[in-house]
Structures are given as structure tokens and as C-alpha cells.
Amino acid sequence: MTAITERQQLAYAERQAAEVRVSVELETDEGMTLNIGPQHPATHGTLRLIAKLDGEQVVWADVAPGYMHRGYEKLTEVRTYPQVTTLINRIDWLGSFANEVPFILAAEKLMEIEAPPRARYIRTILFEMARIANIVLFLGDLGVQLGAVTPAFYAFRDREHVLDQIEAVTGGRFHPNFDRIGGLKDDLPKGWIADTKAVMVRIRSFCDEIEDLLFGNEIFEARTRGIGVVPADVGLSYGLTGANIRASGVDWDLRRDGPDVGLAHRDVDWRVWTHPDGDSFARCWVRLQETREATKIVDQLCDGLPSGPIMAKVPRIIKVPAGEAYVETENPLGAMGYYIVSKGDLGPFRTKIRSASFSNVSIVPWLLRGVYVPDIITILASLYFILGDIDR
Amino acid sequence: MSGAPLATALMTAVELSWWQQTVLRSIGVLVAVLIPAGTLVYVFLFKMMSFMQSRLGPMEAGPYGSMQLLAEVGKWIQKEDLVPWRADRKLFALAPYVVVLSVFLIYLVVPFGPDAWFTNLDTGVFWIMAVSSISVVGILIAGWASANKYSLLGGLRAAGQLIAYELPMVLAVLGVVIQAGTLNLQDIVAAQHEGEIFGWGFIGNPYILTQLVGFFIFLVATQAELTQTPFDMPIAESELVSGYMTEYSGMRFLLFFIAEFATAGAFSAVAATLFLGGWSLPWVDLDADYMNVIGPIVLLAKMMLVAFLIFWVRFTYPRFREDQLQQLAWKILIPLSLVNILATMVLKVAF
Amino acid sequence: MSELLRSYLTAGVFLGVAVALVAAVMGLGRLIRPNRPQPEKYINYESGVDPAGSGWGQTQVRYYLFALLFVLFDVEAVFLFPFATRAEAYDWFGAVEAGVFVVILALGLLYAWKKKVLRWI
Amino acid sequence: MVAQNIFFYLFAAVMVASAIAVVTTKNVVRGALYLIVVFAGVSAQYLLLTAEFVAVTQVLIYIGAIMVLMLFGIMLTRAKIGQEVNLTNANWAVGLLTSVLLLAVMAYALIDHFGDDKLPDDLRLDQVAGSNTATVSDAIFSQYLIPFEAVSVLLLAALVGAIVIARKDR
Amino acid sequence: MAKLPGSKVPGLVKGLGVTLKTMARTTFPSRGIKTLIPAPSKGAATVQYPHEKETPAPRARGVIALKEDNCTVCMLCARSCPDWCIYIEGHKDTAPPRRPGGKPRTVNKLDRFDIDYALCMYCGICVEVCPFDALFWSPEYEYSELRLADLLHDKERLGEWMQAVPDFEPYEAGSEQKVRKVPR
Amino acid sequence: MLNQFLLLGAVLFCIGVYGALAKRSAVMVLMSIELILNAVNINLLAFGANAGDPAGAVFALFVIAVAAAEVGVGLAIVLIIYRNRQSVDLDDASMMKG
Amino acid sequence: MGLVESGKLPKPLTSLLNTARKYSLWAYQWGLACCAIEMGAAFASPRYDVMRLGVIPLPASPRQADVVVISGTVTDKMVPAIKRLYEQMADPKYVISMGSCTNCGGPYWDSYSVTKGIDQIVPVDVYVPGCPPRPEALLEGIVLLQQRIGSEDMASRWRGDPIVVS
């Protein structure tokens, strides 16, 4: 093995010491501490959760994030706009295309460019397909977390088809790098729309399957109903967004209630689902319904796809005029926004990324107090965060 | 002459001394343990699960992956097996043996044909209940000796669960015993073959008909005893890594693995014997000699049937939470089986 | 020696053989398996960070209570088995006696239930 | 008969050895495991005495149930691994003395009284239907009916008592 | 939403139904008369990789192919690559005149054109910016290596990928894009 | 032949007595008591076999039942002692009343 | 000290053992970043179904794993955990490095918090390129690993001296 460099050895030793310290001071007082993560099988990605148990009951819990911190906000300062676009695919790696959109929109806002309608429609279609790819995986993963292996396989089986469609357009299975300031990189290939509609049918049948297999299952209900209840006000004060807050009965969706950022959601009819309970079951259920809605949205957009160019007039070398802009959209995980500060050169001067998962996990310590060990997993799974989206 | 040998033919052909026979038979049992276990793993864990998920399962190792198991064994043999520093070495090594042996001892009393059985204990069923409860000790040791939180929690959960479901199982069996009026498995099979349901003895009386409740209780209990979904809390991967097996690797882990599926085979065999008429076929003369050959096949078939149910559930359901699991045992199964016993007694005496 | 003993002796011999075989395979493994000690190989697995504390936790009394319930009912079952083999012979008398026996213990279960022992504390 | 004797002494040796280990070991969990060995031996002795049913019961109750209970108890009281505390109290000498004397007296009495008794050549505890279980059952349901019912009451009492105690102050 | 819509049958049973159905479909794919013969390898959604391979979409970004003749060492790609994983060296050279009698031209010849696929993030910017149609995406994906160094593809290797570059597909109705051609 | 069983019983009994007297940990004391009970059982069965009478077996069963009950209650008490003051040491248990 | 390390194993036996190892690779379930999803697809998607190759993604504890696919961005904070997990796996053990990040930093080549290449920490057997590599690419990597195992001389690997990564 290539020898570890001096620097790394030092850093290594340091970090180990730090870990020990955490553990030890946790151990000093009564009860036992349980380390879930950094690579506990349950957390895809590497959230580390430290829980202090009394028997099987959690008396105190906290999240130790940062295992996936890649310094995005710093990196964006040394990249040009096209390069940033491809980089930020990797923030929420399941709904990649959805990450590009708000950034591009913010840049367009600064440059006062309007993407042509066809581009806007295709953007929205891909946006929603990203949501589907994302949440379908969630539904499968949910089963695994609860001990049912089969749903995961079904989820991956049908997700593949969505990815195929995305790849057919963008060339990337889930890192598309397809959105451009002022439009899109390329247009749809022939026969794509027909295929997509077929896929949407598949997805809908998948939703029914999952509903029979998982959501209808009494055991599943027993595991999730009344577990990890988030009251609306608490949720709001912790800054929950997306399905998590809608599951607490707050009827609020940026796609409908936010400012018109230039996506085509307002041209089609669909509904925002909410659930009064605010427990784990509600969160999962709301997501299931959102998937169905997303398929409907895609179908309608495919029908109403206008013809025309996909790119507005933009200079070959993109320089964004000085200024500041903030745009956020309803991403699969919740509200995601970019605050861009530009000094008028090739790349942004400063970017602040508001990612949904970060605020979603911030409620975990509050939520986990007094629950049983098995419920930790249920709750984490139903909150549905993505590590890259927490740590950036 | 001792309790009749594995096959009378063997006896008549060569007049073996009692010891040689016994050793031979013991090896026979080992085979009888490993073959079903292997079949279960391949047929159900690999193939059936894959098909249920529209996959193929192992394909490369041998035609249709039939050599997969050999590969597994070969791999595990050459896998280093580690003992954590803080573990209690002796007990850590002991635990897998205890678990495996308790399984082997179950097979000892299951009859495969009129003369094809290993030892014909007068206390058959009772013996099974007794030896199957030994594995709890093994699991507790494993969890304790690993000196690992996941292991300890897992071990305690496993033990708590096993004993909680041992009881419904015993009580469900009790119903059968009352009906058959004997503990001896051979006699129970006979009783089912000759028995009649309220005077109507067309296909004999496989107790699944009259003891339906008992059968379901037994199945649920089996599922729990095997720590399979929906009762796989002790080895809940997404919660307690692998429960009491977390620290085990190499051969020792393989032992646990074998034990798990051997137990599955054992309990399905027992269920088949107690509720499905064991090796006997309706309308076929019980002590015909050829049953010594057909009997094992029949039993295996019935066994697979039960196992299919068990694994089908395993691959479909999410898992219970610890408390729900205990409540199911104490608040539903046990009262139910008590009622079942009382009812059986009354009926038995009434008719 | 008597039938009975022989049939159990079979069990004994079988145990011996089983242990021998397993041990043999273990020995084989010892022969062909590698052994590469590495600094952290023998630390307990705890999701990749240093195990916090001694790996020992106080477990809940509820485990004990369930175990207790189990023991007592197990004893009950033991007494029922001999009865079961002879239920016919005793006719109603036996049925009643055994019924009383079961019911009395069922009362115990009921008590535990009412005392909320069966709920996960 | 000879075989019986061989096995008897075999088991007896193991039992006594592990029984001593039980009272001398420093690790409670190990002690419990030695105890299990003793119980297994006892059950074997029952077999030699042709008390089949009791032998299996011994396994089911003592090993399968009581010892599990014990282990739970031990783990509840935090037996630490590799923990070598001195489990013997100050006046162990007295205990030793007492038991040795006791043994001497009993041994004398036994040998003196039963020195030459033989067990009937073929022990048969299975008069009824050739089944030991049935025999036991008949015995219970004939002259020992009252104790039988009493046992159920006893168990009930134990249950209630244990619950009351263990659930105190929680 | 206290209860789920239309769960008259207990969910447990329904679940079993779903898995059983899938199993049946996998084992006995509907193939007309031959349905009754179990054929899992047809029924399963599996593409048995080493033996059969699915063809990725033509646009799939698998590996970058270099059309060496088209490359005028302009370095645009190298400079716009976010990972700086393209290494280009070139020298000026004189080529015979196009028309006889004309004066010889100076052209840029590639000495070195390496892409380090251990570092490349497959963003496609290089392909996009290349003004002279010298870089193309090929859906090929099978070039894992035992040694990290082998992931650095030099211009010969990159040139070989050209065979694997598919033609550009026509566009969906209503598009105004022109379909480009791949130089062969 | 008979008294070899009786002697075995006696030996176990005495070991049990020693343990019961000499052990500090309450759990160990309970175990020793189990030893004693088993010794008794062996004698019971030995006599029963001697007389060819199932009574021995029956009483052995009763003893087992009693033992089960005894362990249950005993351990419960131990637990209380332990919970009240994190130790199962009988020496200081006897010191403070309750 | 086993026969294997001393290299005193007859050739056919060696190849037999190799074959056994080759077709029974228990993969540790462990995802780091985006690549983990593609790994998940390779493991759990019926279309790819890695189980066919004998790679069984059952074990949840490193003790029972033979191969670990390090899939995704490795941050400096993650490194010690990875190292420990690798070392806690029982020999023989193999590592597949999946994706540009794991190979040498990838998109984060200039980030302050990302480790540029996992092979600085643990010996890697197979490098799978891509960002993310498509599931088939991972399958190809696994096939490659199987070939490597099939033709490997265990003695040299297990004689205790660390594997040199060139």
C-alpha cells in the first residue's frame, strides 16, 4: 500500500483522538451510547447519529454531520458558471437535474434572460422526472429500512426506466449537466415523448404495487403510524420543507405558492397532497401521492410541449452582470435555493446554497427523544434526507 | 436389537455391530440435516427470493448457480475467523456449537418411514421442544461473549423472542398430542394415517384439518424461532447490524448460518410430521416396506411445502417492532393456544 | 442394556460424531485460512468509530419478567404433556382437572396483562 | 448393568467436577454455564434410572428455561466480561467445614444403611402402556391430584409475587 | 387519510399476492403456448451482463473519443475542463499547400492528448466547447483497470474509441435543432 | 448400586450447601440452591426406581416446579436489591435492612 | 499460521480454493455518495442483479464481508472510519474503488475536505472509472476482480506483507 503521507498520518491521529473523546464523554454518565453511522448499513450515505439509550429507549440523541462535506460553496467560487452547473448536480445526487434548475434560474434572473417556452417545458419535465427517480428510490429504501427487502428491488426495477429516459436526453443517468443559462444543452431525441408516457404508466403501476406491498401492510402501519409525530408549528420552526411539512398538514408547495420562477408547473393542473397526522406514515404516504402527481404533470407537459428554439440569445462567453439574486424551487427533498453574488466575471463571487435536507435533519434530536431503537431507523427513513444534501 | 436401524435392508445385508450402526446412522442424520438445509438455502434464499423480485439469483457458479453453495462453503473455510480482543474467547468459540447441536438433536427423532428413523424416543415431541430450547442459551452466550453492544442487544432480543415464541409452539403441539394421545412421533404419524374426523376417515386425519388453529400458531412461532422477517429483530440489519452474529466471521459464522437454515428445515419437518401426516400417504399401507424409500421423499415434499410458506412470508413482510412482537406472542398467540387446548380436550373427551 | 438406554445412547453417540465432524472442519479451516493481524482488526465493530464505553449496557427488567412468565408457563406445559398422552383414559374427570389447572395459570397471565407487564415498558 | 455403571461414573465425575467449578469460579456467567453442565449430567442420571420423562423435563425446564432466566438475571446485574471479582465471602471456611462434615455424616449413614441394596435388575418405570410418560401421568392423576392442582396455585402465586416485587418502584 | 383507499382485503394477504404474482410472471413469462415451461431467464428483468449487454442511449456519456485530424491544438477543451484532466501538447508543422502552387500552410500537430479518466467527471464540457468537432461521446463503459495509471488514455487509445461513436439521432417533432454528423 | 446414586446426591448436596453459605453474589447463592434441589431430585428418583414406583418421578416433577417458582421469586428479589443499590453483594445487603 | 501463507499448497488445491472465493464474494453494504446509488442499482436492480455473479450483498457487518465497494466521495473526516472498517474485515478481503472521487478526487480535486484517492488509505484491487460508473461498469469491475482472484497466488497475498498498489 502506498505509504500515507506525513500530513495524513497527523490528521488521522487527530481525528481518531477526537472520535475517542466524543465517545468517552458520552460514556461517562449512566446508560449506554449507541453509534449509528458513519457507515451503519441503515444510513445510505454516512450520517452519524449518537444516541444515548436506557435499555432500548433513546434518552438523548444528536447528529454528527460533516462526513460528506465537500466544500461546495467554496468550490463554486473557483468555477465558471458552466462548470458550477455540472458540479452542483452532485449535491442531492438522486434528484440531480432538480439541483441545476434553481441555480440556472438565479443566473438567468441576474442576466435578465428568459428561456424560450419549449426549454421551460422540457426543464419542468426533467425536473419532475428527477423527482420521480428520487422518490421511487425512497419508497424502495423505506422497505429495506423496515426489513422488507422486496420493495427495494421493485423500486430499482422501475426506476431504471426513468433513468433510461433521462439518459436518452441528457446523456447522464443522473448527473445530466443539461441545463444552460438561457435554455438547454440539446433538444429531445425522436420518439422520446412516447416512451416517456409508457414509463409514466409503469411508474403509476409501481405506485399501486408498493401500496399493496408496503403501505397496505398492517405491520408497516403498526411500525409507522403515530411514530415520530411532527406538529405543524414545531416543523415550521425547525424549517422543515417539502413533503415533511406537508405531511403535518401544512398546505404549502413552492411549485404552486412560490413566486413564478419560470417553470411550467402553473400551466398544468395537479394537486398538492397533505396529511393531517404528521407521523412517519404520513410522510411516506404524501411522497407516494406526490410521485403519482409528478407522473400526471409529466404526461400533461409532454402533450402540451410547444415547438420552437430551446436556447435564448446568450453570449458565447457567459459573464453574469454584478448583482445578487436568490431563487428557490420545490425540489424532491424540499425547498432548495441558491443565493448568487456576482461581481460580473466568469464565475460567481459567492454562492450560498440552501439545501432541504440540512434543515430536515435539524429536527432529528428533538424528534428522537424517547423513542425505541427500532423507531430511530423508521423516523430517519421517513424524514428522508440525503447526505450530500446535508453536508454539501 | 436396538431401536430399528436406518433401513432394515442395511441390517440384514451385513450384520453390523450396534456401534457401527449407530455411527453410520449418526452420519446419516448429519446428511439429513445438511441436505435439506442446503436445498432450502439454494431453492428459497437464492432462487425463490430472486424470482419474487424478478431477478435470477446465482447463475455463474455452475449451471443455474447450482454450485453456489459449494463455493460458499469453500470460501468460508478459508476465511480468517477473528476473535475480538475484549471478547471472552472460550465462550465466543463455544456458542456456535451449542446452537448447531441443538438443531441436530431435533432431527434425531423425526421419522422418515416405517423403519427409517434414527432413534424412536418415547418422548418424541417433548424431546424436540426440549432440545430446541437449548439454542437460546447458545445465542445468549454469543451475544454476551462478543462484548459488543449490537451483539448484546441482539442476543438479549433473540433470547427474549425465542422464549416468548417457544411457549405458543409448545402449547400448539400440546393440542396435537392430546389428539394423538402419544408423544412418539412415529405413533403420531400412524394416528394421523388411521385417524378419522368425527367418524369420517376418508383421507385419515392430518391434524392440519382438526388443529388448524394449532397449525397457524405453530407456523407463526416457527417464523419467530427462526428469527425471520417479520420477526427478525435480533438480526435486524438496519438496526442492530447483525445482532448476536455481528462479531462472528469465518467458520463460526458459517456454523450460525447453517444452524439458521437447518432449523428452518427441522421445524418444517416437524410441522409436516405433526400436521401434514409426516411420511405417510393416504390410502397407502403404513408399514409397507417400500414406504422406507418413498417415505423420505414424501416427507421432504411436505417439508418444502411448509418451508415455502415460511420463506414466502419472509420475503414479503416488513418486520415488527420488539414490543409489538412480544405483544403478539403474549396477548394473542398464547391465549389463543390455551383456548385451543381446552377445546381440544373437551372435544377429545366428548367424541 | 435396555431399549430405552440404547435409544438415548444413540443420541449420545450422534452428538459425539457431530461434534467430531464440526471440529474436523474447523481444523481444516485452521489449516488453510490466512492469519494477518492488523492493528484495528480486533476492535469491536461499532459503525467504524471507536467503541464507546465497555460494550456493556444495563438491560431492562422487562426481559426478566418475560423470561419469568415463560418459565412458569413452561412448567405448566410440562405437567400437561403427561396428561395429554392419557387424556382419553381419564375422560371428563381428567379434562376438568386439567381445565382447572390451565385456567388457574391463565389467571396469572391475565394478572400480568392487567398489571401492564406485557406492555413494553 | 456394567454399561450403566460405566456411564454412571463417567457422568458423576463430570458432574462433581463442574459442580465444584460452579462454586469456585470467579466469573458468574461461566458459573452458570458449568451449572448447565451439571444439569445435563443430572438428566443423564435420570435416564440411567429409566425416568425418561423427568430427564427430558430436566432439559426443558432447567436448561431451556431456568438457566435462561438465570442468565437474564446475571446480565441484568451487569456481569462484566472477563471480570474477576472475588465472589467468596469472609466466612467461606465455615461453609466449607459445614459441608464437609455434612458429607461425612451422610456418606456414613448411606453406606451403613443402603450399603448392599441393589437396584432391581431391569429398572422399569413404564408399566402403563409401556410408556414412562403414561405411568407418570397415571400416578399424577390418581393419588397425587391435590399436589398437582396445588402446583398450579403455587406457580400463580410465584408469578404474582415476582411481578409485584420486580415492578416495585417503577 | 385514516385508512388507505380500497384495502378491503387485509394488506398482509395483498402483499403476499404481489410477490407471488411477480414470482409467477418471472418463472412463467407469457410466451403463448410455451408459457407453461418455466423460463426465468426470459421472465426476469435481468440482462445477464457478461453474456448479454444492453445498449445505452446514443447520447450516453461513457467515454470520450478523439478525432485526431480535426484537432487544431487550440486548448479550449483543456482550459474549460473543470477537472483539468486533459493534457495537450502540440507543435507547429508545415503541410503541403491545398492548391498546387500555393504556399505551404502551418498546421498544429498533436504530440500528446491524454484524458485522465480517473479524474474526469464526465461533464461533457470539453466535447461541447470543442469548435472543430474533434471530441465525441461514445456510450462505451467497459474500461475498468487493475492499475490506476492505466486509466489515463493517450491519443491513440482515445482515437480507437472513435469506432464506438454512434451517429446523432434525429430530434423530436417541433424541434429547430439541426442534426450534426459524426466525421468518419 | 442404589447408594452410588445416593452418594452422588449427597456430594452435590454438600457442594450446594457450601456454595450457599460461602458465596457473596446473590445469583451464585441461587445457583447453589439449584444444585441442592437437583441433588434431592436424584435421591427421589433413585428411591423411586428402587421401589419401582413412579412416585419418585412425580415428586421430582413437583420439585422442579417448585424450583422454577423459587428461582423466579429469588431473582426478582435480587433484582430489587440490585436496583436499589447497584450491587448484588449479600454482605452489604444484609448490613442495611430492606 | 496456515498452509496457505507458507505457500505449501498443491496447485490444483489452490485453484480450487480460488474458484470458491471467486464465486462467493459477500459484499459489504456501504454507500458513500452518488456512486452508492449506482452501486445500489447494480446490487438491487433486477436488471443488473449482481447476485448472478455470486456477489451476495447480505452482510451488514464487515466481519463477514469479502469485498467492499468503496463508492463515492471520501472526505478526510471519513478516512479513519474507512480504514478501520477495511481492517476489521476478515482476510481474504478485496476492495473495489468505484468512481472518480474514490479513484482520485474527481470533481473535488481542489476541495479542501476531500481525500484525493482511496488508494492512499487501503489497497485497491480494481478501479472502476466513471462519474458515476453505470452499473454495468461496476459489474465489469467485479468480473475483472473475479478473474484476478481466479488467477491469484494466495500465498503472496497472505504472507502478511501488504499488497503494493502501483
Ligand code: SF4
Ligand atoms: S468530460 Fe468534463 S471532466 Fe471530463 S475531460 Fe471533459 S471537461 Fe474534463
Ligand code: SF4
Ligand atoms: S477543443 Fe477540440 S480542437 Fe481544441 S484542443 Fe480540444 S479537442 Fe482539439
Ligand code: SF4
Ligand atoms: S464519482 Fe461522481 S458520481 Fe461518484 S461520488 Fe464522485 S461525484 Fe458522485
